Amino acid sequence: MWQLGGALIAVAFIGKIAAGFFISETRFRQMAIGLSMVPRGEVGLIFAQLGLN
DSSP: OHHHHHHHHHHHHHHHHHHGGGSSSOHHHHHHHHHHTHHHHHHHHHHHHHHHO
8 A cells, every 4th residue: 555655646746746857948947847746636635635535
């Protein structure tokens, strides 16, 4: 279970950073946009857990 969870988190993290490279900006801005998307997924998980409770 821990390995699956860790793998899913790693894929989500890498996917969000990689998505930043599909826009036409400088490399620095692409990386900044990709990194700024990372906390967005965790906020969704928090709200999903609150809704479940």
